Amino acid sequence: MDSKDSSSSSSPSAEDETVLSATAGLASLAFHSGKFSECVDILNQLLQNKGDDPKVLHNIAIARYFQDGCSDPKKLFEVLNNVKKQSDGLAHASGEHAEDISNLGNNTVSGSKGTNNVANQFSSASSSHIVYDGDLDTSVGMLNIAVIWFHLHEYAKAYLILDSLYQKIEPMDEATALHLCLLFLDVALASHDPWKFVDVINYVEKAYCFSLVTQSDNGSSAQQQSSYLVTKSSSLSEQFYCHRFANANESLLSRTLSEENLESLISSIDLSGQNLARPSGPQSSNDLSRTPADHSISTGLKLQLYKVRLLLFTRNFKAAKREVKMAMAMNVARGKDSSVALLLKSQLEYARGNYRKAVKLLMASSNRTELGISSIYNNNLGCIYYRLGKYHTSSIFFSKALSNCSSLRKEKPVRLATFSQDKSLQIIYNCGVQYLACGKPILAARCFQKASLIFYSWPLLWLRIAECCLMALEKGLVKSDQRLKFTLLERENGDNLLWKMGFQGNGQVDFVEKMIGFLCLVNALYLLNRSESKYLNSGSPHSSTFEENDESVSDGDSKPPNPVVGSGPFNANGDAKDQKGGNSANTALQSSILDYEEICRRENQMIKQALLADLVYVELELGNPSKALSTARSLLELPECSRIYIFLANVYAAESLCLLNRPKEAAEHLLIYLSSGSNVELPYTEEDCEQWRAEKNVDCDELNGGSLTANNSSLDESQDVVFLKPGEACGTVYGNLAMVFAVQGDLVQAQRFVMQALSIIPDSPEAIVTAIYVDLMIGKTQEALTKLKQCSRIRFIPGSLTVNGSC
Amino acid sequence: MMISEQLLTDFCDELHLSASEKIGIGLALADSENVDIRTSGQNFCMGQIEELWRNSAVIDSSVQIQNIIMFLISSEGLSKHVDSFMQLLSLMEPKERTPLILAPLLSDDFYDARNMELFYGCRENEFDAILAEMVSETSMADIMSELGNGCTVDASHCNEVLSLFLPLTEATVSRILGTITRTHTGLEDNQNCCLTLYSAIGSSATCEASCLSSWNVHVLVDSIKQLAPNINWINVVENLDHEGFYIPSEQAFFLFMSIYLRACQDPFPLHAICRSVWKNVDGQLSFLRYAVSASPEIFTFSYSARKLLMRFHMDLQTMHGYLLTFWRCCVS
Known part of the structure; x- marks a missing residue:
């Protein structure tokens, strides 16, 4: 313990320092020229001189990792974790007082975060480097761990680490801090946290961009940057290692940054933003040659592209168009490859519905020779064709994209960077949406199940799976195909031996599918409610720190706290930053986030309507009319509920009440649509349908199957995925009314209504059967016979008439 | 307590x-x-x-x-x-x-x-299984109807599209024929879609702004023959009993027969149409409906191995009438 203490807290003699520094220099040279084994040897020598110095251990881990061809992140992860623990122990042993000072330092610095960061940086580095030493070491190691998580698509984990590092970013050296921030931007986008994104981008712009711009303007940035490195590294050998670590990260990071994306993409839109540029090849050793100066030149451009991505994410297309134009101009000015900007532009046109233009830009953007790029390219084309309504054609592209990924996965040895490019799960989700649209529910369910590995906390995913079940039921596919059940009930490890068919006993062949549909819908509803309540409670752990922060700054002109969902914890923070810089461009970012939250809220409303309507249907199918009734009522109570869904809710409620033997109340639900005595007014209009469709289109393409529910209502005969036409809905109401009155024995009314129903929907088997029933009850046998004869041209699909029997 | x-x-x-x-x-x-x-x-x-x-x-x-x-x-x-x-x-x-x-x-x-x-590669095979299933579910015929008539504008374009999914099986070709017959008119203009596809798949075929109002069956048949020279056209006809096969009009029937005549010199395989009741009854009836009323140059039952014995000469029209009744019975 003593030796460790001395190595970290007491300065070595000047002579030792020179020797160590020279050895370290050799190690770094070896590392950067790709001679990893040599580097490991030198570092091992160094280790003998320095005891278990965590920094050296860290460097050895990195060098070994590269030596193994970047193929074993788990090992690296474990070593880094151990090193972190070790240096935590050291920091602890080196005395509590250091921590106190560091806390103090952090507080004062964070108050002025962003104003004169560079000065802070220098002062902290020179005056209190011993205090921060421990922090710095772990921060580089932690950053590397975050990089690993990021490449493994574990954004939540990366987020946690980066957030805690970001809280104490001030004492970090500039290069590390920049890497941290850029990575955090990616992770924040991937975690759908635009507020954090704005926070970080504000910080970076203030802390780096301005100074960097001046540097690059006078053309000597590279020199300045490197001299900065040298001075720092010569000041203290340990500091030097830190820098080397940072460079080692950089090789990871630079790829990260260029790959960007990895996102979310659930909505196929995001995918196109993916991948952006990958200026350097996938092989990491090449990257090592990059100097930090390279980065500094392009940081401004990168930030610009990040901004575009945020604007696209928040669907502020107008601003995105402006910003992407600027990015293109910057590219041209620097003679750089503008494929990222082109990709983003393509995404923009896609989002605006200019699909031809999107294809053109997409094709201009990449050379497609690399597997990673070409999988993104194919996926994006698939998305575009999907939007064009060419579902089958889009499947060509999706399967091409998947096979690109598949060959990517088969490259041996598997590298972290390669894995990072593998977007199979996102693409498979898109496939699911597309197969659902094509009417292939079983295959779609398989895709969704696969995609659930990453999207299991998305309400939409479960809505989609439920839709697959309903569609399979509707098409009668479940009887012949057992796969649906198996895939969905499969245990995580693929073990479905425990599956037994015990419940088949209750007489319903489709019981399992209905049950699965039910479970999925409840899942979705639960997740949706949870995300809503999460937004409303701003009691997240970091909000308190930022509030304190805000108070200490105590600036009068802070915006009123925002009531909109999602802004809770981050808003205070954003405001605090804003007061300091007053950057107008980024207030634009903030306002577009607010707009975006409104969009999200509306979307969630739409999802909820579809969910509840599906749920009522499934509950009716499962024979739970009382549950169905209460769900239908909660659908009716939804604020801003579309008239289409109100109609469905009323029809379903009426059916539930009939099943509960309460026909009078059932009639009440239907009589709402009866204006002035005998005529049914249109339950909803063509505009309502258009509006729903339009919103779907603008908002997210996943909603496309959301209308499935419309069909299965008691009398709705349409088997199509689209809603009933308003007129047909009207006919349905007539038919249902006729049935309700017939059940109550009011045959005169029943006959009147059924005639009206038949005049609107003459081919509806349900309406005809009701009419025949009424005729028979009245005693008009001849009429009933005539109607039955007419029926011969109508196909009675087995199972589609269940409702008539039950009413 | x-x-x-x-x-x-x-x-x-x-x-x-x-x-x-x-x-x-x-x-x-x-x-x-x-x-x-x-x-x-x-x-x-x-x-x-x-x-x-x-x-x-x-x-x-x-x-x-x-x-x-x-x-x-x-x-x-x-x-x-x-x-x-x-x-x-x-x-x-x-x-x-x-x-x-x-x-x-x-x-x-x-x-x-x-x-x-x-x-660490635990689930690699599962992805490939899904991928294989996706490829097998891809429907060339549906894709062609999405692309529209434009994809048969000339041999190079047609080859380009058809070679997306090689090898061409008899079942695939049968579905393609089904689609073409069903959509012989009234397909919306999908020229843009088609052109974009060509550029997207990096096609070498040039994209002229030519517009077709119907399928060019000659180009189509030639392309199929070129890509799948050993295809068994009898087998293609035997595969017609699939979901969605339907002959909407007399012209559609003529179109179908002209494809067959161009593709294959053998007499039309009556057994595929007449031997048993199809799963897709509507499709079968639609075919028979136009088959029996077609003139003998276009379609004839004379190759049938199980002709009714005719004791005396009948004019064609009466014979058709007989056949019609016969098949009605058979089908119902």
């Missing part, structure tokens, strides 16, 4: 409490300040959960667990215990046995380190 597990069990049984309510009681007791009560509450819960997992049918236990979670969440006093329920749940059951459908309800570490697993 001592609250033992036995007491709890008896109490709950006496009141006929549901599984959710039992768990609720157990959780509330497990929150007690009294150590004994806490222990027996916990044990009681664990006993209940054990029973849940023991249920042999995955779906039953899934439904019950979901029920309990929903019950806890929705009841005011118990919602704070949801987390401890989840903990117990995952404690009692090894993660790999948790059904997927419960994933969103359980804690976030349900999928912990899944990506690490993926990285």
Whole structure:
């Protein structure tokens, strides 16, 4: 313990320092020229001189990792974790007082975060480097761990680490801090946290961009940057290692940054933003040659592209168009490859519905020779064709994209960077949406199940799976195909031996599918409610720190706290930053986030309507009319509920009440649509349908199957995925009314209504059967016979008439 | 008073409490300040959960667990215990046995380190299986109808599209013919879609702005023959009994026959149409309807091996009438 203490807290003699520094220099040279084994040897020598110095251990881990061809992140992860623990122990042993000072330092610095960061940086580095030493070491190691998580698509984990590092970013050296921030931007986008994104981008712009711009303007940035490195590294050998670590990260990071994306993409839109540029090849050793100066030149451009991505994410297309134009101009000015900007532009046109233009830009953007790029390219084309309504054609592209990924996965040895490019799960989700649209529910369910590995906390995913079940039921596919059940009930490890068919006993062949549909819908509803309540409670752990922060700054002109969902914890923070810089461009970012939250809220409303309507249907199918009734009522109570869904809710409620033997109340639900005595007014209009469709289109393409529910209502005969036409809905109401009155024995009314129903929907088997029933009850046998004869041209699909029997 | 597990069990049984309510009681007791009560509450819960997992049918236990979670969440006093329920749940059951459908309800570490697993290649084959299924589900015929007439504008374009999915099987070609027959007119102009596809797949074929109003069957047949020289056209006709095959009009029938005549010199395989009732009855009837009324140059039943014996000469029209009746009987 003593030796460790001395190595970290007491300065070595000047002579030792020179020797160590020279050895370290050799190690770094070896590392950067790709001679990893040599580097490991030198570092091992160094280790003998320095005891278990965590920094050296860290460097050895990195060098070994590269030596193994970047193929074993788990090992690296474990070593880094151990090193972190070790240096935590050291920091602890080196005395509590250091921590106190560091806390103090952090507080004062964070108050002025962003104003004169560079000065802070220098002062902290020179005056209190011993205090921060421990922090710095772990921060580089932690950053590397975050990089690993990021490449493994574990954004939540990366987020946690980066957030805690970001809280104490001030004492970090500039290069590390920049890497941290850029990575955090990616992770924040991937975690759908635009507020954090704005926070970080504000910080970076203030802390780096301005100074960097001046540097690059006078053309000597590279020199300045490197001299900065040298001075720092010569000041203290340990500091030097830190820098080397940072460079080692950089090789990871630079790829990260260029790959960007990895996102979310659930909505196929995001995918196109993916991948952006990958200026350097996938092989990491090449990257090592990059100097930090390279980065500094392009940081401004990168930030610009990040901004575009945020604007696209928040669907502020107008601003995105402006910003992407600027990015293109910057590219041209620097003679750089503008494929990222082109990709983003393509995404923009896609989002605006200019699909031809999107294809053109997409094709201009990449050379497609690399597997990673070409999988993104194919996926994006698939998305575009999907939007064009060419579902089958889009499947060509999706399967091409998947096979690109598949060959990517088969490259041996598997590298972290390669894995990072593998977007199979996102693409498979898109496939699911597309197969659902094509009417292939079983295959779609398989895709969704696969995609659930990453999207299991998305309400939409479960809505989609439920839709697959309903569609399979509707098409009668479940009887012949057992796969649906198996895939969905499969245990995580693929073990479905425990599956037994015990419940088949209750007489319903489709019981399992209905049950699965039910479970999925409840899942979705639960997740949706949870995300809503999460937004409303701003009691997240970091909000308190930022509030304190805000108070200490105590600036009068802070915006009123925002009531909109999602802004809770981050808003205070954003405001605090804003007061300091007053950057107008980024207030634009903030306002577009607010707009975006409104969009999200509306979307969630739409999802909820579809969910509840599906749920009522499934509950009716499962024979739970009382549950169905209460769900239908909660659908009716939804604020801003579309008239289409109100109609469905009323029809379903009426059916539930009939099943509960309460026909009078059932009639009440239907009589709402009866204006002035005998005529049914249109339950909803063509505009309502258009509006729903339009919103779907603008908002997210996943909603496309959301209308499935419309069909299965008691009398709705349409088997199509689209809603009933308003007129047909009207006919349905007539038919249902006729049935309700017939059940109550009011045959005169029943006959009147059924005639009206038949005049609107003459081919509806349900309406005809009701009419025949009424005729028979009245005693008009001849009429009933005539109607039955007419029926011969109508196909009675087995199972589609269940409702008539039950009413 | 001592609250033992036995007491709890008896109490709950006496009141006929549901599984959710039992768990609720157990959780509330497990929150007690009294150590004994806490222990027996916990044990009681664990006993209940054990029973849940023991249920042999995955779906039953899934439904019950979901029920309990929903019950806890929705009841005011118990919602704070949801987390401890989840903990117990995952404690009692090894993660790999948790059904997927419960994933969103359980804690976030349900999928912990899944990506690490993926990285080390645990599930590679599954992806390939899905991919293979996707490829086998791809419908060339549907794609052609999405692309529109434009894809038969000339041989190079047609080859380009058809070679997306080699090898061409008889079943695929049969579906393509079905689609073409069904959509011989009235296909919306999909020229843009088609042109974009060519550029997207990096086609070498030039994209002239030529517009076709119908399928160019000569180009199509030649392309198919070129790409699949050994295709058995008899077999193609035998594959016509598929979902969606329908002949909407006389022109469509002529078109179909002209494709067959160009493709194959052999007499039309009557057995494929007449031997048995198709699954797609509508499709079969639509074919027969136009077949019997077509002039003999276009379609003839004269190759049939099972002709009715004609004792005297009949004019063609009467013969058609006979055939029509015959097939009606046969089909119904």
